[in-house]
Amino acid sequence: MDLKKLLYLGLGGAVLIAACQPGAKRYQLRGQVLDKNPATNEITVNHEAIPGFMSAMTMPYKVKDSAVVQEVEPGDKIAAEVVVAKNGNDYWLEDVRITDESGRKTTPVPAPAQRIAAGERVPNLPLINQDGKTIHLDDFKGKAVLMTFIYTRCPMPNFCPRLSSQFAKIHDDLEKIPDAYAKTHLLTVSFDPNYDTPPVLRHYGLAYLDNDASGFAQWDFASAAPSDLRKLADAFGLVYFEQGNQIAHSMDIVLISPQGRILKYWAADWTAAELEDALRTAATAPPGVQTVQTGRVQ
Amino acid sequence: MNRYLPLSLWCWWLLVGASVLAFWPGCGDRQAEHRGEELFQQNCATCHEAPNPELKKQPPKLEGLFQSKTLPSGALATDEQVRKTIIKGVGTMPAFDQRLSTEDVNDLLAYLHQLK
Numbered sequence: 413m414d415l416k417k418l419l420y421l422g423l424g425g426a427v428l429i430a431a432c433q434p435g436a437k438r439y440q441l442r443g444q445v446l447d448k449n450p451a452t453n454e455i456t457v458n459h460e461a462i463p464g465f466m467s468a469m470t471m472p473y474k475v476k477d478s479a480v481v482q483e484v485e486p487g488d489k490i491a492a493e494v495v496v497a498k499n500g501n502d503y504w505l506e507d508v509r510i511t512d513e514s515g516r517k518t519t520p521v522p523a524p525a526q527r528i529a530a531g532e533r534v535p536n537l538p539l540i541n542q543d544g545k546t547i548h549l550d551d552f553k554g555k556a557v558l559m560t561f562i563y564t565r566c567p568m569p570n571f572c573p574r575l576s577s578q579f580a581k582i583h584d585d586l587e588k589i590p591d592a593y594a595k596t597h598l599l600t601v602s603f604d605p606n607y608d609t610p611p612v613l614r615h616y617g618l619a620y621l622d623n624d625a626s627g628f629a630q631w632d633f634a635s636a637a638p639s640d641l642r643k644l645a646d647a648f649g650l651v652y653f654e655q656g657n658q659i660a661h662s663m664d665i666v667l668i669s670p671q672g673r674i675l676k677y678w679a680a681d682w683t684a685a686e687l688e689d690a691l692r693t694a695a696t697a698p699p700g701v702q703t704v705q706t707g708r709v710q
Numbered sequence: 711m712n713r714y715l716p717l718s719l720w721c722w723w724l725l726v727g728a729s730v731l732a733f734w735p736g737c738g739d740r741q742a743e744h745r746g747e748e749l750f751q752q753n754c755a756t757c758h759e760a761p762n763p764e765l766k767k768q769p770p771k772l773e774g775l776f777q778s779k780t781l782p783s784g785a786l787a788t789d790e791q792v793r794k795t796i797i798k799g800v801g802t803m804p805a806f807d808q809r810l811s812t813e814d815v816n817d818l819l820a821y822l823h824q825l826k
Contacts, residue, residue: 462752463748463751464751464759466752466756467753467809468752496760564805565804565806565808565809566804567753567756568756569756569757569760569762569764570762570764573765574764574765576766576802577766577802580766607808619801620802657809658809
């Protein structure tokens with residue numbers, strides 16, 4: 413068999429495998445590219461409603477073909493297929509076609525924030541927790557802190573509900589290890605302070621703490637005044653902006669050392685086990701030997 | 711004879727036809743169900759139709775919701791209770807008060823009633 417035949421056979425096989433991914437669902441997407449990140453092979457798309465998958469919104473998508481990320485530019489209108497894996501946790505774009513280039517580079521894209529580098533001190537801005545109490549990141553010195561950002565109205569299962577569910581898993585695991593529980597803290601910060609008032613955050617937190625309010629001693633749900641929140645978000649590289657009746661946002665998780673310094677960032681690729689391991693390691697490592705890791709840049 | 715008469719007659723019959731259809735028993739309901747189905751696909755199916763092991767609690771399937779006396783939460787399966795659940799959220803289900811209008815929720819209820 414000559415090389416050409418082999419190549420065709422290989423290509424045919426690849427197409428067949430791609431087309432026959434067991435249980436994968438496919439949906440048609442139409443929208444406008446707002447941003448692209450060749451480092452992570454992602455494009456952020458402001459898209460129309462995708463019947464059966466999600467309502468109209470802006471969110472980042474991984475793209476199977478890295479050449480596509482090189483080709484598209486912010487402002488381009490595209491059509492593509494959203495492929496959702498059988499387990500529902502993984503999704504990406506395939507068959508991306510640029511349908512209109514006339515708006516290229518003319519779309520205003522939110523400026524990416526310059527976040528604090530790993531090893532730097534965290535800002536000590538005031539937050540208001542689920543009990544209406546003012547707290548600061550400095551209050552948790554001596555404990556390793558795992559922090560993330562959500563808004564309670566988020567309807568996307570793979571975004572805020574996933575973050576809170578996986579934090580709940582970490583909380584439940586740590587609760588069984590008193591020493592680790594005492595040396596760690598979880599912090600969920602809402603970037604929707606007008607809606608996520610302390611009572612709303614308390615109600616939300618209780619749902620993830622199996623209605624056991626004692627869990628708030630180890631896991632705070634907080635928000636802040638809008639100006640402080642923007643400073644905090646910029647410090648940690650979180651991007652969020654209102655879009656219609658919802659909030660488009662990036663996913664960010666931050667690990668802070670017991671000395672109040674950034675240890676690591678995560679964006680989308682993480683597991684609860686990985687976060688928990690990193691948190692427990694940070695809590696038990698002696699001061700001065702904390703390993704600063706460079707997280708993936710969103 | 712007025713040359714516009716045939717056209718006006720057609721318009722008249724069109725108007726009568728549309729009025730009859732609008733008041734035909736069940737026609738309005740079907741429109742609400744159809745719109746409710748679209749809203750369901752956009753807002754509810756992502757969680758209720760797609761099991762996600764990474765969520766703390768699996769959102770229940772909603773087929774036959776009103777065939778049972780009680781909702782998955784244990785509350786009575788009434789329009790009022792389902793409306794409250796959609797608007798305010800329950801447990802880990804988020805509130806949809808900022809996303810859905812009263813009319814949207816009415817249409818969703820119409821769709822959920824016929825979902826078997």
